[in-house]
Amino acid sequence: MDRRAFLATLLVSTAITALPAFAAPVVTYEVTPELIAAAKAEGTVVFYSSLDVAVAEKLAAAFEQKYPGIKTKVERAGSERVFQRVGQEYGSNIHNVDVAETSDAVHFVVFKRNGWLAQLQPAEVAKLWPETARDPDGYYAAFRAHLSVIGYNTKQVKAEDAPKSFADLLLPKWKGRMVKAHPGYSGTIMTATHALSQTLGWPYFEKLGQQRVMQVQSSTEPPKKLAQGERSVEADGNEYNIFMLKESGVPVEVVYATEGTPITIGNGAIFKDAPHPNAAKLFYAFMFSKDAQQLTSDVGGLRSFHPGVVEKPDRTPLSKIKLLYSDPQKLDKEIEAIKKKYEEYFGT
Amino acid sequence: MSTASDFRIPVRRGSIDWSKPVFMALVAFLAVLVLLPLSWLVYFAVTDQAGKVTFANFVAMATDPTLRRPFILAIGMSLSVGALSCIIATPLAWFVARTDMPGRSFVRIFVTASFVTPPFLGAIAWEILAAPNSGILNVVYRSLFDLEPYDHIVDIYTLPGLVFAISCYTFPYVFTLVSNALDRVPSDLEEASAIQGASLYTTLRRVTIPLVLPAMLAGSLIAILQALTMFGSPAILALPAGFHVITTKIWSLFQYPAKPNLAAAISMPLLMFTILLLWTQRSILGRRGYTTLGAKSGVPRLTELGHWRWAAWAFTALVLLLTVVLPYLALIQTALTRTVAEPLSLASFTLDHVRFVFFEFSATSLAMRNTFLLGLMTATVGTGLALVTAYIVSRNVVKGGWMLGYLATIPVAIPGIVLGVGLFLAYSNSILPLYGTIWILLIAFLTIEMPAAYQQLSSAFRSVHVELEEASRILGATRMETLRTITAPILRSNVIATWCFVFIGTIRELSAMILLTTADTKLVSVIIYDLNESGDLGAISVLGLMLLAISFVIITIANRLPLFGGPKLTSLRG
The missing domain is CATH 1.10.3720.10 (MetI-like)
Known part of the structure; x- marks a missing residue:
């Protein structure tokens, strides 16, 4: 292979020479008995995911229960690690992955541009998903959405003292008492940082950087640091992890900031060179089925685009939350600048 | 004719001196092992993303x-x-x-x-x-x-x-x-x-x-x-x-x-x-x-500390408490309680983390198998390579032997994560398609463990006087025979120690592996790291304790096996 092309694909740099995108019509498919039989013959499906590891394993177990005889291999890592791994593997022609999902929408823009995705869409997605939550060419679709929220430990902070807004986080009383995740590692936080830098501006982050914030990597981690009692307030982190902890009796609570709450769309897709193409199709369709979507909502606290999913009553519905969006096409070009500024303010 | 055979002088077995060919083979092997990823690194350092020669990287570093x-x-x-x-x-x-x-x-x-x-x-x-x-x-x-x-x-x-x-x-x-x-x-x-x-x-x-x-x-x-x-x-x-x-x-x-x-x-x-x-x-x-072991050796003398015995004991207890006892207790508690903050009690006790690791987390058994397979392979091959290398270098067997010492030591200077990239580049092309197999991990482990193994054995060689080996050579043994029958047995405890060093080093290595493992070639250290990034301390504790338990078993067995001269180990120390 040409060395330059090899490196480019290896590192999934922006310099990738994109394969020409053919404007082929969207291919939708149903789960048929033939598909199930073919998937069972393959026997395995490999799922790269950035879901919380417990949720990912539960999703896999539900799939195995519904379609016995198909083993699900879950490769769980942070979004950026999943992205890096797929890039490394496809760069050296290793086709391990059947289905992948990450919480960084930029990844699927890049995957699609590289021509690595299969143009397949489950019928359920075509029928039920809003147009904004699926790729117009049918290469990927929003498997989930989740929010990056402020949160606090209710044993350490009374509800009336808790921060109500991002501006509150800059109060001296929170100095040394906050935890937050890293945009270089977490797709959720990169998306949130992009959205917040547009809404609040960089001076907000500059001031937050002077609050001696404990810096963790994955956006699943700040809620766990709250649960552990290591810090009282999280400046960002997954809403769904707080739901999961709270519902198991841990004293943590979500805050929807008055300025708005950043939302992250987590896409999923089938890879073109999937080693188990039929099992991949079956698993991918299952991911968007009402059962799976209800499951990830119930045990995972994730937000679903499936209209049939019923959320637990004590969760605030998305319609009542002021949401802040980030455009993946724009974000793709700004990642470098965001990381540089972030390191300047936070040290890493 | 029959008389001739009766009086035949005993033929020296293995009378060909294999040291030259062994040396050449080692040089070639170590050179590939070490220099291939290293040359990729050097090449990368002086080029830009597009492959053009530049010093911009060094300028950025300085400014x-x-x-x-x-x-x-x-x-x-x-x-x-x-x-x-x-x-x-x-x-x-x-x-x-x-x-x-x-x-x-x-x-x-x-x-x-x-x-x-x-x-x-x-x-x-x-x-x-x-x-x-x-x-x-x-x-x-x-x-x-x-x-x-x-x-x-x-x-x-x-x-x-x-x-x-x-x-x-x-x-x-x-x-x-x-x-x-x-x-x-x-x-x-x-x-x-x-x-x-x-x-x-x-x-x-x-x-x-x-x-x-x-x-x-x-x-x-x-x-x-x-x-x-x-x-x-x-x-x-x-x-x-x-x-x-x-x-x-x-x-x-x-x-x-x-x-x-x-x-x-x-x-x-x-x-x-x-x-x-x-x-x-x-x-x-x-x-x-600094030769301290000659053909004759005295028994080490024990110093009587008197009242200072208890001060020494207190110092030792404090060190062991901080480095081993407290951390282990912390891991055990975390493995068995719901969240880290709770003290271990009947109310907070749970086997959730244990169940999760063994029955829900799909990566566990594969990662365990890979880790121990690679540990055994790396320890055995690596110790053998290091032994021969250290021998050739310390005994000046061939001209230019010192080069081997440097080759074997260089990897220590390469941060694991960078070595991981070098190896990835070197072994993922169409000529050497090893990425995605456990062989690239074996190569990585051998490269990483070589310096420590070599350092250990060469410092052991330095303290064994050459006179014993000379005696063996004068009696007609070749270098390789002497190494096998004299030097290796004397160094037996060092060889076992090195084997264990390498084995332990292998199962706990993380940084180079992060870029080299795939779904089929997972390692326990990597899944522990992945779990840490998402804050799953309970599952980490379970996996970590399991890793520790199995390592202890392996070391105990290695020390007891008669093959390794277990019982004689202590007498040799005296």
Whole structure:
């Protein structure tokens, strides 16, 4: 292979020479008995995911229960690690992955541009998903959405003292008492940082950087640091992890900031060179089925685009939350600048 | 004719001297092993993303403060680790090997436990113990003195905290080398000193310490290099504190959009720093003869400490408490309680984490199998290679043998994560398509473990007098026979120690593997790291304790097997 092309694909740099995108019509498919039989013959499906590891394993177990005889291999890592791994593997022609999902929408823009995705869409997605939550060419679709929220430990902070807004986080009383995740590692936080830098501006982050914030990597981690009692307030982190902890009796609570709450769309897709193409199709369709979507909502606290999913009553519905969006096409070009500024303010 | 056969002079078996061909093969093998990834690194350092030659990477390194700072911190950190390890380990080794301190026989077991503990697991355990707010030690401290939340006595998320957490798991390098050396210091020299009227202190200073100085230096050097190239512990403790060391900085350069060229350039000064260290060690050791095991040897003399016995005991107990007992207890508690904050009680007890690791987490069994398979392969092949290399170098078997020593030592200077990239580039093309198989992991492990194995065995060779081997050669044995029948048995305890070093080193290696493992070639260390990034401390504790238990079993078996001369091990020490 040409060395330059090899490196480019290896590192999934922006310099990738994109394969020409053919404007082929969207291919939708149903789960048929033939598909199930073919998937069972393959026997395995490999799922790269950035879901919380417990949720990912539960999703896999539900799939195995519904379609016995198909083993699900879950490769769980942070979004950026999943992205890096797929890039490394496809760069050296290793086709391990059947289905992948990450919480960084930029990844699927890049995957699609590289021509690595299969143009397949489950019928359920075509029928039920809003147009904004699926790729117009049918290469990927929003498997989930989740929010990056402020949160606090209710044993350490009374509800009336808790921060109500991002501006509150800059109060001296929170100095040394906050935890937050890293945009270089977490797709959720990169998306949130992009959205917040547009809404609040960089001076907000500059001031937050002077609050001696404990810096963790994955956006699943700040809620766990709250649960552990290591810090009282999280400046960002997954809403769904707080739901999961709270519902198991841990004293943590979500805050929807008055300025708005950043939302992250987590896409999923089938890879073109999937080693188990039929099992991949079956698993991918299952991911968007009402059962799976209800499951990830119930045990995972994730937000679903499936209209049939019923959320637990004590969760605030998305319609009542002021949401802040980030455009993946724009974000793709700004990642470098965001990381540089972030390191300047936070040290890493 | 029959008479002729009756009086035939016995033919010397293996009379061909194999040392030349073995040497050539070794040079070729080590060169490929070491130089292939290294040349990729050098090439990357002086090129840009498009493959054009440039010095921009080095200019960026000199001008960008976010690149300079990690260097200063990393060098300060690793020198502190070296010093602290030496300060902890040297008295400990002396107490155990040469004094009548009570409970000596247990100390080696505890030190082995510390050595077996992967540093990143230790760092996680120390997070559980000494995080400023939720750390168990701080919680106890606050409840004892009735203090406010956030008052704390220790904070592990600081530079001193990091130095401490790393030293807990690097001091065994110094301990093992120094205590082995002390075992071999003939007591006649010390007795001579005592007869001349020297006090205990003077004898220590003038006789014993100079004799074990090479071991102290070699051990501290390993500790420094380990700290310098370590990724796991700084990633766990330095990043939350808001600072980078070199390895974590390099790792962050591989996040999207990756800058491998800059990462390669950053590793160049690290390489030079390491070479400087090795050169210093060589020139210090080169000045004196330190042979301590000749054909005749005295029995080491035990020093009676008197009342100081209890001071020694207290020091030892404190060290073992901090490095082994408390971290292990913290892991056990975390494995068995719902969240880290709760104390272990009937109400908080749960087997959820155990169930999750063994029955829900799909990566567990595959990762366990890969890890131990690779551990066994690397330890066996690696020790063999290092033994032959150390022999050729230390006995000047062939001209230019010293080159092998350098080749075998170079990988120590390459941070694991960078080596991972070099290996990935070298073995993922169509000529050598090894990425995605366990063979690329075996190559990576061999490369990473070679320096430590070689250092251990070559320092062992330095302390065995060549006269025994010469006797064997005069009686007609070839070099390879002498190595097999004389040198290797004398060094048996060192060979076993090296095998264990390599095995343990393999199962706890993390940084190079992060870029080389795939779904089918998972390792326990990598899944532990993945779990840490998402904060699943309970599952980590279960996996970590399992890893530790199995390592102990392997080491115990290796020490007992008659094949390895288990029972004779102690008598040889005497």
